Each structure stands twice: as structure tokens, then as C-alpha cells.
Amino acid sequence: MMSKQKLLLIPMLSSISSLVLLTSCSKIENTKITESISENKPDSENNATREGNTNLNDNKDNKLINPTVQQNQTSLFKIIEPKTIYKEIYDRTFALKFLTKLPGSEGILDNNQGTGWLLDYHKFKNANNKYKLFIATNLHVLSHFSNSLSKELNSKLNYYDSQSDKKVLGVALGKTEKPVNDFNHVPNNKPSVDRAKNNNWNANYYGNTIPTGEHNRWENTSHKTTPTEAISSPKIVFAALDFMKKEAFSKYQDKLNEVVKEFGTRKLQEKNDYEYKHAWEDLNRVSNVPMMVDFGIFEIDVDLDKADETLKQWVKEAIDGVDNYLARLSKTAALPNQNKDVSKYLQTVDYVSAFKTQKHPNNLTKAKDVYIAGYPVDGKVAWWMQNNPSERYEMQDEKQNQSMKFDFSKFDPSKPFPILPHNFPFRRKPTEGFSENNVGEKITTVTPTIFDSYWGRVLAAWYGFQYNVNFSSLYYGASGSLAYNEYGQMIGIYNGVSSNVQFGDLLKNGSIAPFLQSSNIEAGENTIYAYNLIDGTNKTQFGMQKNSFRENLRVIYPNGFEDGSKETKLFDKGY
Structure with a gap:
């Protein structure tokens, strides 16, 4: 018998009535998986899900930047063709699924919904066709990615699963x-679905060889998967939990503890089977609730000499x-919000910081277009799909507007107004993919969402801001997809979708978590401190941050990778 586990994430965004992320898990054999306690609970029943939004326009000292200034700013930068962006995202992106050994004799969990993408890689110097791939996705997609490091490293980085015998x-x-x-x-809905299904854009998989003695292998999962020795066992490299120093929360730690305690007391009283009791027992032991961003990075080694031609092509394209x-950004003379002397691969000023504290002609505060694509799931099958259906552009194309304009030579002056054809494209201002100030956060009111289904831990979400993006309601399974702006820059990771969305409906809202916050930002009486999830090594700027992807490489590989090198594509001079 197979069952599903739904992970319900409540929104931070005031313009979305209900925003969720779901991952689907199937347990091989007869181990039951019950639903999260937060499933189908209204906000009034769960004080840990109350909204904590910040309306930056309410701050009289930070008035909206003149739209004309923003429009003039955009003329400084080169817009990239959407097809170029989507192709690049496609090449970097994979559908993901995992196998996790459960405690005792409970069987193996098949977690088969999620999207990941190649962030960085290392080419081994002692092997011509061997690579270490660093793949990014949501932390909630990795919720059962348990105990992949040594016990010492799991403890040092705080990445342990409270169930010590549970392991990915x-x-x-x-x-x-x-x-x-x-x-x-x-077009939206059926045409988008038909294009995917008629063109066989369903995902096929390659998985690492499972260790001998584990009687359930990829052939027992709900998706066709080819086992291969070309892929190594996976390991976590960075998880955006407990990545800020305790001092960052000291001002509101007591309030955070109260929220967690109230939620936990009510939940343990309501749950008859105490499925997550071990998470709360762990909290009693450690007395610390890490705050998190929905972002994580894992690694695999891929030996292309052992891969078939299809897998080899996938990896090479990624x-x-x-x-x-990187080449495109390097060749681009000017990029918004990015000092290439500081970072060759990522914006150095985020949109919220640009709006609040770092106003500059080169810093934009919104994105006209946001491009997201990944592998939403329908009928237990992952399908390639992209956001921004054609309705998003209707009556916004300048050439179309000009060619379809009403012929005013036919205007009858005896009539009070021209009778326009029913399909006359009224000119209107385009709607942005991400608008100024369309953000949410949980620090102002200290009302985080509480999770107890990730790694057998109690966690609080989210730290930092979430961006509400339009025309981006990719269905469940697309969680973890990469988001670009119209200038072809990575700006965040897709992690939320409107709760009333159906597969193929792409016009509704979603949310992304940005990769960085470049300045300290006041949130009511509290402060959201600057962080960079990829590289937080500049402690002058990111002084309250403990670790990041780059810093964790130094911890996990202090003497370099297996070939002695410390170079990656992003950190070509060494991490």
C-alpha cells in the first residue's frame, strides 16, 4: 500500500489568500504515512501560521521610487530573450526523487516530487570525465534527506536527523x-498540458546504485528509473537552517519560544498517533528552534565513463x-543590482535592499519578468512546464497593439464615440512578474510557521523575505525550480504556489526565496540581518551569518576534494 504525505506551507504574502507547497512521498511496503497536522487547518486554529507581512510603502522615510526613474534605469541594461532563458534553465534542471531508509523495519520511503538544478560543479583533475555536481532545491524537498554526512559533520553543521537510523x-x-x-x-491550462503530454515531456530517471542488502531498489518505486554506477550516493552540502548566529534572534527569542511551545503543546494533544513526537523530544533535548530558508544543496559525483549516452548528454548539457x-554575464557590460567585481554569478544587491537601503541608478527594485520552469507532477508523473503563459502578454505587445489599432478614419463624427471591434486591444500598462514591495516576512510580528516533519526536527520558517511573483503557479513538484529575471540573472528559488491551483494553471501567484539579502533591514522593532546563502564569507557585510554553501565546503572539505583541488566553477580561485 502506498500513501502520500503532504507538507503544507502557509504563506507570508498578504496578496495570496492561501499558498502551499506539497511534496509527495510513497513508502514502499506497508509503513503508513499520515498527513501533517497543519493540513486543512485554518489560520485561526494555528497561531504559528499568522501572517507577518511588511508593507514597505507604509514607511514614510522610504517612499516609492519614481516610476519614471525605474523606467529609465531599465534602459541601461540588456533584456535577454525569454527562449534563451528557458533553454538555459531547462539545461540546468532535473526532476528529483529520493529513497530514504526508515528507522527499524519500517521500509523505504520513495519521495518522488521535486525539482533541482545545477548550481555549481567541480571537474576532477585526476579523472577526465568525472564531476562533482552541486544541485540546489528546496529544503522541504530534502525533508527526508537524512543523515547523509558523518555523525561528526551532522552534529557540527546541525544537519542531523533526530532518528539516527534514518538515512537517505x-x-x-x-x-x-x-x-x-x-x-x-x-495559452494557459489545457494547451500547456497538451504541449507537455503530446511531446513526451515526462521525466525519465537515472538513480545511483543502492547498497547491497537493501531489498528495495529503484525498480520498486512508483517511477521508471534506471540504476547506474555512474552516480554516487548523495550528500548534503548546505541546508539553510540555523545559518544565522543566535545574536540575530536575541531580541525576539523569547517570543519565538512562546510560539513554538504553544504550537507544540496543542499539536501533541491533537495528534493521537504522535507521528512527530520524536521531533518534539529532540527540541526538549536541544532547547533550540533553528530558523530556515527553503533552500538546500546536495552533491553527487558523476563518472561519465560509466554513464550511457543519455545520462552523459544530460550532465554535459547541465x-x-x-x-x-557565467559567460553571458561576463560578456554583458552592465547588469542591474550586480557588481561583477564582487560576484560574477549573482546579484550583489537584492530587490528589497535596493528599495529600502541601497538606492542607486544601477539597482532595480522590481522585475518586469520572472522566468521559472521545472517539473510539476500530474498523475504521479513529472512533466516539464514553464511559467508565463501567453495570456500574460495579451494586449501588452507593442507591435500587436499598433497593427490591431482601430482605424479612426472610419470614425463617424455624428456618433459620440467610435464603436470599437470586440477584439480591440486596449493599451494597458504591463503587469510585472515581481512588483515593488510585493514581499512578506515573519520577523516583524514573530509569527513563524512551525514545521516538525523535516529531519525529525522542529524548525521555524522563514528567515528573510519572500517574493510574491505573478503568472507562476507551477503545480506541486516544481518546488525547487530556479528563477531568473528578464536580464538572465538568477534571483531566487521557487517555493510556494496558490492553494487553489490546478495542474496546468500557470496564471496564479507563486513565491520565491531570494538567494541573498544584501543589507540589514528593520522589521518593526526587530532586524532582519544581511545574508548570502551561496557565499557568506564577507563578514563585514554578513556579520550575523554563520555558514553558507561556500563556507560549508571549507568545513566538509578542509583539504580540498578527493583530488586535492578546492576549485569549482563558481569559485575558480578556490573556495
Whole structure:
């Protein structure tokens, strides 16, 4: 019997009535998985889900930047063709699924919904065709990615699962059965679904070989997967939990503890089976609730000499996608919000900081377009799909407006107004993918969402801001997808979708978590301190941050990778 586990994430965004993320897990054998306690609970029943939004326009000292200034700013920068962006995202992106060994004799968990993408890689110097791939996704997609490091490292980085005998065994990378060559916009709902299904854009997978003695392997999972010795067992490299110093929360730690205690007391009283009791027992032991961002990075080694031609092509295209991204940014004379002397791969000023504290002609505060694509799931099958359906652009294309304008030579002056054809494209201001101030956070009111289903731990979400993005309601399974802006820069990771969305409906809202916050920002009486999830090594700027992807590489590989090198594509001079 297989069952599903739903992970319900309550929104921080005031413009979304209900925003959720779901991952689907199937347990091989007869181990029951029950639903999260927060499922189908209204906000009034769960004080840990009350909203804590910040309306930056309410701050009289930070008035909205003149729209004309913003419009003039955008003319400084080169906009990238949408098809180029989607192709690059496609090349870097994989559908993900995992196998996790459960405690005792409970069987193996098949977690088969999620999207990941190649952030960085290392080419081994002692092997011609061997790479270490660093794949990014949501932390909630990695909720059962348990105990992948040594006991010492799990403890040092605070990445342990409270159930010590629970362990992730495998990862499978998926890609469309037939390559995607059409990145044009299509209408919403059925046309988007039909394009994916008629072109066989369903995901096929390759997974690492599961250790001998584990009687459940990839062939027992709910998706066709080819085992291969080309892929190693996966390991966590960075999880955005407990990545800030305790001093960052000291001002509101007592309030945070109260919220957690109230939630835990009520939950343990309501749950008859105490499925997550071990998480609360762990909290009693450690007396610390880490705050988190929905972001994590794991690694695998891939030996292309052991891969078939299909897997080899997938990996090479992902590597080329990263290379093309970096080359394009390097060749671009001016990029918004990015000092290339500081970072060659990422914005150095986020949109909220640009709006609040770092106003500058080169810093934009919104994105006209946000591009997201990944592998939402329908009928237990992951399908490639992209946001921004064609309705998003209707009556906004300048050439179309000009060609379809009403012929005023036919205007009858005896009539009070011209009778326009029913399909006359009224000119209107385009709607942005991400608008100024369309954000949410949990620090002002200290009302975090509480989770107890990740790694057998009690965690609080979220630290920092979440961006509400339009025309981006990719269905469940697309969690973890990469988001670009119209200038082809990575700006965040997709982690939320409107709760009333159906598969193929792409016009509703979603949310992304940004990769950085470049300045300290006041949130009511509290402060949200600056952080950079990829590289927080500049402690002058990110003084309240404990660790990041780059810093964790130094902890996990103090003497370099297995070949002695410390170079990656992002950190070509060494991490």
C-alpha cells in the first residue's frame, strides 16, 4: 500500500489568500504515512501560521521610487530573450526523487516530487570525465534527506536527523523523455498540458546504485528509473537552517519560544498517533528552534565513463548551462543590482535592499519578468512546464497593439464615440512578474510557521523575505525550480504556489526565496540581518551569518576534494 504525505506551507504574502507547497512521498511496503497536522487547518486554529507581512510603502522615510526613474534605469541594461532563458534553465534542471531508509523495519520511503538544478560543479583533475555536481532545491524537498554526512559533520553543521537510523540512500535525476526544443509561450491550462503530454515531456530517471542488502531498489518505486554506477550516493552540502548566529534572534527569542511551545503543546494533544513526537523530544533535548530558508544543496559525483549516452548528454548539457550562464554575464557590460567585481554569478544587491537601503541608478527594485520552469507532477508523473503563459502578454505587445489599432478614419463624427471591434486591444500598462514591495516576512510580528516533519526536527520558517511573483503557479513538484529575471540573472528559488491551483494553471501567484539579502533591514522593532546563502564569507557585510554553501565546503572539505583541488566553477580561485 502506498500513501502520500503532504507538507503544507502557509504563506507570508498578504496578496495570496492561501499558498502551499506539497511534496509527495510513497513508502514502499506497508509503513503508513499520515498527513501533517497543519493540513486543512485554518489560520485561526494555528497561531504559528499568522501572517507577518511588511508593507514597505507604509514607511514614510522610504517612499516609492519614481516610476519614471525605474523606467529609465531599465534602459541601461540588456533584456535577454525569454527562449534563451528557458533553454538555459531547462539545461540546468532535473526532476528529483529520493529513497530514504526508515528507522527499524519500517521500509523505504520513495519521495518522488521535486525539482533541482545545477548550481555549481567541480571537474576532477585526476579523472577526465568525472564531476562533482552541486544541485540546489528546496529544503522541504530534502525533508527526508537524512543523515547523509558523518555523525561528526551532522552534529557540527546541525544537519542531523533526530532518528539516527534514518538515512537517505539514493537520488535519481530526471529529464524529459524527449528533449524540449519549444520554449515559446502557449495559452494557459489545457494547451500547456497538451504541449507537455503530446511531446513526451515526462521525466525519465537515472538513480545511483543502492547498497547491497537493501531489498528495495529503484525498480520498486512508483517511477521508471534506471540504476547506474555512474552516480554516487548523495550528500548534503548546505541546508539553510540555523545559518544565522543566535545574536540575530536575541531580541525576539523569547517570543519565538512562546510560539513554538504553544504550537507544540496543542499539536501533541491533537495528534493521537504522535507521528512527530520524536521531533518534539529532540527540541526538549536541544532547547533550540533553528530558523530556515527553503533552500538546500546536495552533491553527487558523476563518472561519465560509466554513464550511457543519455545520462552523459544530460550532465554535459547541465554543465554547459552553467558555463553559458557565467559567460553571458561576463560578456554583458552592465547588469542591474550586480557588481561583477564582487560576484560574477549573482546579484550583489537584492530587490528589497535596493528599495529600502541601497538606492542607486544601477539597482532595480522590481522585475518586469520572472522566468521559472521545472517539473510539476500530474498523475504521479513529472512533466516539464514553464511559467508565463501567453495570456500574460495579451494586449501588452507593442507591435500587436499598433497593427490591431482601430482605424479612426472610419470614425463617424455624428456618433459620440467610435464603436470599437470586440477584439480591440486596449493599451494597458504591463503587469510585472515581481512588483515593488510585493514581499512578506515573519520577523516583524514573530509569527513563524512551525514545521516538525523535516529531519525529525522542529524548525521555524522563514528567515528573510519572500517574493510574491505573478503568472507562476507551477503545480506541486516544481518546488525547487530556479528563477531568473528578464536580464538572465538568477534571483531566487521557487517555493510556494496558490492553494487553489490546478495542474496546468500557470496564471496564479507563486513565491520565491531570494538567494541573498544584501543589507540589514528593520522589521518593526526587530532586524532582519544581511545574508548570502551561496557565499557568506564577507563578514563585514554578513556579520550575523554563520555558514553558507561556500563556507560549508571549507568545513566538509578542509583539504580540498578527493583530488586535492578546492576549485569549482563558481569559485575558480578556490573556495
